[in-house]
Amino acid sequence: MADEVKRKTPFGLSLVFPRKARYHGITMDQREFDVIIIGAGASGLFCAAECARRGRRVLVLDHAVKPAQKVLISGGGRSNFTNLNVSAEHYRCGNPHFVRSALARFTPRQVLDLVQGRGIAYYEKEAGQIFCRKSSREIVDLLESDCRRTGVLVLTGLSIESVRKESSFIVVTSNGPFSASSLVIATGGMSYPNLGASDMGYRLAKQFGLRIVPPRPALVPFLFSHAERKTFHQCAGISIDTNVTSGNRSFRGNILFTHKGLSGPAILQASLYWEQKTAITIDLLPGLDIAEAFREKRQSRMLIGNLLGTLLPKRFVQAWLDETLSTRPIVECSNKDLQALAHDLQHWLIVPAGTEGFKTAEVTAGGVDTDELSSKTMEAKKAPGLYVIGEVMDVTGELGGYNLHWAWASGYAAGQYA
Ligand code: FDA
Numbered sequence: 189m190a191d192e193v194k195r196k197t198p199f200g201l202s203l204v205f206p207r208k209a210r211y212h213g214i215t216m217d218q219r220e221f222d223v224i225i226i227g228a229g230a231s232g233l234f235c236a237a238e239c240a241r242r243g244r245r246v247l248v249l250d251h252a253v254k255p256a257q258k259v260l261i262s263g264g265g266r267s268n269f270t271n272l273n274v275s276a277e278h279y280r281c282g283n284p285h286f287v288r289s290a291l292a293r294f295t296p297r298q299v300l301d302l303v304q305g306r307g308i309a310y311y312e313k314e315a316g317q318i319f320c321r322k323s324s325r326e327i328v329d330l331l332e333s334d335c336r337r338t339g340v341l342v343l344t345g346l347s348i349e350s351v352r353k354e355s356s357f358i359v360v361t362s363n364g365p366f367s368a369s370s371l372v373i374a375t376g377g378m379s380y381p382n383l384g385a386s387d388m389g390y391r392l393a394k395q396f397g398l399r400i401v402p403p404r405p406a407l408v409p410f411l412f413s414h415a416e417r418k419t420f421h422q423c424a425g426i427s428i429d430t431n432v433t434s435g436n437r438s439f440r441g442n443i444l445f446t447h448k449g450l451s452g453p454a455i456l457q458a459s460l461y462w463e464q465k466t467a468i469t470i471d472l473l474p475g476l477d478i479a480e481a482f483r484e485k486r487q488s489r490m491l492i493g494n495l496l497g498t499l500l501p502k503r504f505v506q507a508w509l510d511e512t513l514s515t516r517p518i519v520e521c522s523n524k525d526l527q528a529l530a531h532d533l534q535h536w537l538i539v540p541a542g543t544e545g546f547k548t549a550e551v552t553a554g555g556v557d558t559d560e561l562s563s564k565t566m567e568a569k570k571a572p573g574l575y576v577i578g579e580v581m582d583v584t585g586e587l588g589g590y591n592l593h594w595a596w597a598s599g600y601a602a603g604q605y606a
Contacts, residue, residue, distance in 0.1 A: 221247040221341075223606050224359050224368040226351075226388070228255035228342055230595035231578030232374030233331040238603020239370075240338035247366055248335070249359065252384030253345040256328045258376065261383070262592060267324030270299040270596070271589035272316035278590045280460055281583045282401055286558040287594070290566070294597040306330050317588045351392055357573065370573050370606040374599070377552025377579040378403055385546070389580035390555065396571040399557040401582040405549030406460045409451035410468070410540035419507055420445055426501045427452060431474040434458035435466075440474060445504070449540065457587050459543060460553060470536040473499060479530040482518065489517040492529070508536075551591050553584040566602040575602040 223239045225232045228250035240246045248255075259267060271278070274296050276288050300318070303310060308330065309321035320326055335342055347362045357371040375389035390400050412420060423445040431440045432454040444452035458468050476499070485495065493514030496505045505514070513521075513529065521529075543549065556576045560568055566581075568574040577598040585591040 219364070219366050220356075221245045221366060221368040223247070223370040223372060224249065224357060224366055225372040225374050226250075226348060226359070226392070227374035227376060227578070227580075228252070228344060229374060229376050229578065230256060230259050230331070230592055231376075231599040232372065233335055233340075233342075233599075234596050235372055235374060235575075235577055235599035235603040235606065236340040236342075237331070237334035237338045238600055239606050240335070240340045242604070244370075244606070246338075246340045247368065248340060248342045249346060249348060249361060249366070250342070250344045250384070251347050251386070255342060255344055256331055257383040258380065259328050259331070259592070260324050261380075262324055263319050263589075265324055266319045266321075267327045267592070268313070268317050268319050268589040269303070269310075269324075269327055270296045270318050270593045272296050272312065272318065273588075274590065274593050278586045278588075279583055279594065280406075280553060280585075281558055281581075283558050286561075286563045287583055287597075289563045290597040290601040291593075294600040296593065299593065299596060303327070303330065315588065348388065351395070353396075353571070353573075370575065372575040372577060372602055372606050373556075373580055374577050375580050377549075377555065379405060379408075379546045379549040379552050381546060385552075389576070393556045393560075393568075393576060393580075396568060396574055398560040398568055398570065398576070401554040401557050403552045403554040405543050405546050405551075406553035406584055407456045407550035407587055408459045408543040408545070408548060409446060409449055410455055410459065410462075410538075411449040411542045411544060413539070413541045416538070416541075417448065421447065423501075423504050423507050426504050428472060428500060428504065429474065430454055431471040432458040433469040433471075435461040435463070437461045443470065448544070450538075453587060456550065460584060460586060462540070462543075464542075465539065467537045467539045470538065471534045472536055473533055478533050479527065482526045482530060485518050487519050489519055492516055492518060492521065496533075550587070551579060551584055553582075555580050555582040558582050564601065565605040566598055567605060575606045577602045 222244040223246045225236050225248045228248045232248055236246045236248045279287050308326045310318050311321050313319050349360045351359050356367045356369045358365055358367050373389045373392055378385050424447045426445045427442045430443050431438055439454045439457040441454035442452040443450050443455050493505055561576055566575045566577050578595045583594055585594050
């Protein structure tokens with residue numbers, strides 16, 4: 189590429205070294221910067237280019253060899269990179285108002301203008317969800333090329349050994365120490381550890397006295413109890429349009445039976461609002477008045493199981509419905525039985541045994557407590573010069589492009605001040 193020099197060091201360190209950096213007087217030996225960002229993911233790279241546009245000398249450090257790996261796999265390879273309906277209501281955060289300021293300053297329209305300006309084609313899949321038409325690689329290229337153009341130095345494949353604050357922040361790495369007056373934690377969440385996720389952001393924040401809301405997997409499939417697993421094992425692969433309620437939030441969408449439990453968009457959404465040991469409620473026939481359907485067929489000799497088999501997948505009905513009820517003609521059922529069945533179909537209660545955990549969770553809920561941070565700048569109130577952005581914060585978006593949007597919005601906010 190014309191505007192960059194790629195170098196491999198003997199230690200496997202990967203350098204994306206911008207020519208422009210030389211123009212700014214940065215050399216490979218340079219150790220002092222204005223801003224160091226730990227984490228070359230969505231929020232870190234976005235923030236880096238914003239800082240550099242203000243003339244700041246910026247270094248981004250990452251232990252993974254390739255930057256922005258989660259962006260690359262996001263949206264099944266097409267990155268659902270924003271949502272037209274972005275608003276505070278789609279985020280879970282200890283302080284629900286915290287996100288408002290950053291979201292107002294970096295809107296979905298600005299994201300669309302940015303990608304459109306770079307010739308990236310996109311489309312709205314459903315309910316405001318915006319995906320790349322071709323590939324998420326285009327978003328990663330955008331982030332990397334903005335860093336190159338603005339003279340950001342990105343060092344990957346090194347480990348962070350320690351961080352301390354003297355007159356400036358000193359970050360000691362496997363490639364030696366670097367210093368800067370501003371330090372940005374952009375290490376993301378704990379999900380998908382095989383892609384470089386770690387708990388370093390939480391440890392660093394704690395080191396500087398910031399409170400952490402315990403991290404937990406979110407946007408993640410649920411696990412059945414042992415008994416439910418036995419009952420529903422033959423349902424693996426079945427998908428049903430439902431309405432799932434968790435806490436005080438409801439989500440219309442498909443649930444998908446897996447070998448271990450339940451997945452699918454409505455379940456992933458519900459997991460964000462789920463508390464351990466509580467029940468979720470599933471309406472298996474949303475928008476249908478099943479009690480009325482029973483009344484209409486009150487005199488019919490049709491078997492209950494056969495009637496439900498016209499409304500729901502037969503394999504599921506077999507597993508879900510009590511066998512004696514399934515083989516009973518509707519006319520022989522008592523009103524009480526039919527009422528109870530109608531109620532159960534629209535209020536199927538499940539207490540998940542747990543979730544599939546960080547290995548498959550799309551995001552991590554919890555994180556650095558937002559009360560510790562300025563909602564305008566993302567700077568830590570107790571530690572001037574320290575900024576926290578992206579998923580490592582206690583801000584978690586629903587499924588549908590909200591998490592990447594938060595990475596951009598929080599990175600943009602910090603990028604104006606760090
Ligand atoms: P991000 O994870 O992007 O970057 C963190 C960086 O920090 C990584 O490069 C990591 O290597 C580095 N790091 C971590 N620990 C370190 C350490 N100890 N030392 C040095 N570096 C360290 N969201 C969305 O809105 N739309 C979507 O379509 C999807 N799809 C999706 C699919 C899958 C499978 C996953 C796992 C996630 C998504 N997401 C998503 C979520 C989205 O990818 C995520 O919220 C953002 O990438 C978060 O951006 P961050 O910059 O905070 O972290």
